Amino acid sequence: MIASLVPAKELLETVVASVIAGLGVTFAFSMAIWGVARFADLSRGERPLAAAGAAIVAGLGLASVGAALVFGIVVMTSG
Amino acid sequence: MSADVILVIVVCTALAFDFTNGFHDTANVVATSISTGAARPKVAIAMAALLNFVGAFISISVAATVANDVVDAGVITPTIVFAGLIGAIAWNLITWWFGLPSSSSHALIGGVVGSAVAAVGFDAVLTEGLVGKVLVPAVVAPILAFVVAGLSIGIVYRVVGKQRPGIVSRGFKHGQVISGGLLALAHGTNDAQKTMGVITLALIAHGSLGANADPPFWVIFSAATAIALGTYSGGWRIIKTTGTRIIKMDAAQGFSAQGAGAAVILASTHFGFPLSTTHVINGGVMGAGAAKRVSAVRWGVAGNIMMAWLLTLPAAAAIGALVYGFTAIFGSSAAGPLIVTVLSLLLIAALFVRRAERGSPVAASSG
Numbered sequence: 001m002i003a004s005l006v007p008a009k010e011l012l013e014t015v016v017a018s019v020i021a022g023l024g025v026t027f028a029f030s031m032a033i034w035g036v037a038r039f040a041d042l043s044r045g046e047r048p049l050a051a052a053g054a055a056i057v058a059g060l061g062l063a064s065v066g067a068a069l070v071f072g073i074v075v076m077t078s079g
Numbered sequence: 080m081s082a083d084v085i086l087v088i089v090v091c092t093a094l095a096f097d098f099t100n101g102f103h104d105t106a107n108v109v110a111t112s113i114s115t116g117a118a119r120p121k122v123a124i125a126m127a128a129l130l131n132f133v134g135a136f137i138s139i140s141v142a143a144t145v146a147n148d149v150v151d152a153g154v155i156t157p158t159i160v161f162a163g164l165i166g167a168i169a170w171n172l173i174t175w176w177f178g179l180p181s182s183s184s185h186a187l188i189g190g191v192v193g194s195a196v197a198a199v200g201f202d203a204v205l206t207e208g209l210v211g212k213v214l215v216p217a218v219v220a221p222i223l224a225f226v227v228a229g230l231s232i233g234i235v236y237r238v239v240g241k242q243r244p245g246i247v248s249r250g251f252k253h254g255q256v257i258s259g260g261l262l263a264l265a266h267g268t269n270d271a272q273k274t275m276g277v278i279t280l281a282l283i284a285h286g287s288l289g290a291n292a293d294p295p296f297w298v299i300f301s302a303a304t305a306i307a308l309g310t311y312s313g314g315w316r317i318i319k320t321t322g323t324r325i326i327k328m329d330a331a332q333g334f335s336a337q338g339a340g341a342a343v344i345l346a347s348t349h350f351g352f353p354l355s356t357t358h359v360i361n362g363g364v365m366g367a368g369a370a371k372r373v374s375a376v377r378w379g380v381a382g383n384i385m386m387a388w389l390l391t392l393p394a395a396a397a398i399g400a401l402v403y404g405f406t407a408i409f410g411s412s413a414a415g416p417l418i419v420t421v422l423s424l425l426l427i428a429a430l431f432v433r434r435a436e437r438g439s440p441v442a443a444s445s446g
Contacts, residue, residue: 022227022342030238033250037242
């Protein structure tokens with residue numbers, strides 16, 4: 001009986017959105033920190049090409065976090 | 080005239096409830112940021128207050144649920160809403176006094192349901208909305224936050240586990256500015272909307288708004304202001320007690336816990352689920368802690384949440400029903416709500432004086 005009262009679609013979408021947003025932002029931000037940490041190490045080791053690669057990873061990670069936040073706010077305010 | 084007086088009392092009571100909600104919940108929103116050193120207490124509290132205010136404006140889905148999906152707005156009167164609010168406030172005070180766990184959000188919904196049943200009967204309760212949009216999400220959301228936070232911290236340790244701790248820690252402290260801000264925003268949007276929903280329900284009952292109406296701007300603005308002021312005021316108490324209240328965790332755990340809590344609250348808010356934000360935040364904190372070391376988690380908190388789930392709704396409902404029964408003695412006049420308001424204020428003052436004399440620490444109930 002309870003099953004018929006539960007808005008299963010909305011609940012499932014909440015679970016999926018929470019998992020994707022929570023894990024996605026964490027992964028992207030972790031990659032950004034990994035990129036910064038590797039950039040610092042590789043710069044000291046005079047490996048400019050690898051350091052540039054790490055910097056790009058860091059930039060992409062931060063950009064992904066920013067994009068996710070903007071997307072989330074847009075979805076919230078539009079619905 | 081009486082109906083107008085009752086409406087004013089309801090609006091003032093609802094905003095006072097909103098203020099205390101912010102006051103209680105400041106600790107939950109800022110504790111992890113302060114604990115890890117990601118933000119200075121004054122900055123964290125000011126930012127939390129501001130983002131609680133902003134958050135109240137980004138959605139009205141939860142307000143719509145509270146106003147239209149829990150009880151039948153067509154049979155509700157402002158006195159019923161008033162009795163429900165008093166039921167919620169009374170239960171929060173009782174749990175505060177005895178140090179029992181509570182949930183302001185569940186108390187609010189329980190109080191309104193109880194007074195509606197006392198006034199109209201069980202026909203006033205919209206079972207589908209109460210079960211599907213309140214009870215089930217109340218159980219699912221903290222568990223979801225626990226799982227997401229646990230998986231998040233696993234990802235963090237896998238990605239940056241071999242990097243130098245100094246850089247990683249500094250990075251996640253900066254990240255906590257974002258995750259803490261999102262959590263404050265999420266708290267503001269879900270919790271302030273409950274007050275908006277109750278005021279909107281009272282306005283519909285009064286006849287000032289049509290059925291299924293959205294909250295007017297002044298309702299949104301006043302609810303946002305009340306929760307932001309409550310958050311800011313509550314912060315000064317937290318600064319004094321920071322050392323004893325907060326849970327020790329590293330910056331990555333704080334980031335994961337806050338991120339998981341914010342994600343779950345914002346997603347739930349989008350679908351109109353009114354949650355106990357404190358339960359969700361606690362779920363995130365425990366998940367981030369359990370993933371690192373199971374014994375580090377304060378499992379007693381989980382027990383408290385379970386107890387709050389079981390007790391709060393029926394207890395607040397019972398008090399709401401009793402209050403409605405008392406106000407009904409005076410018919411539809413404003414005398415009943417006025418007497419209850421005066422008695423409530425006197426009781427609250429007496430409780431605070433007694434507590435101050437005993438010098439015991441204040442145990443906040445949760446939102």
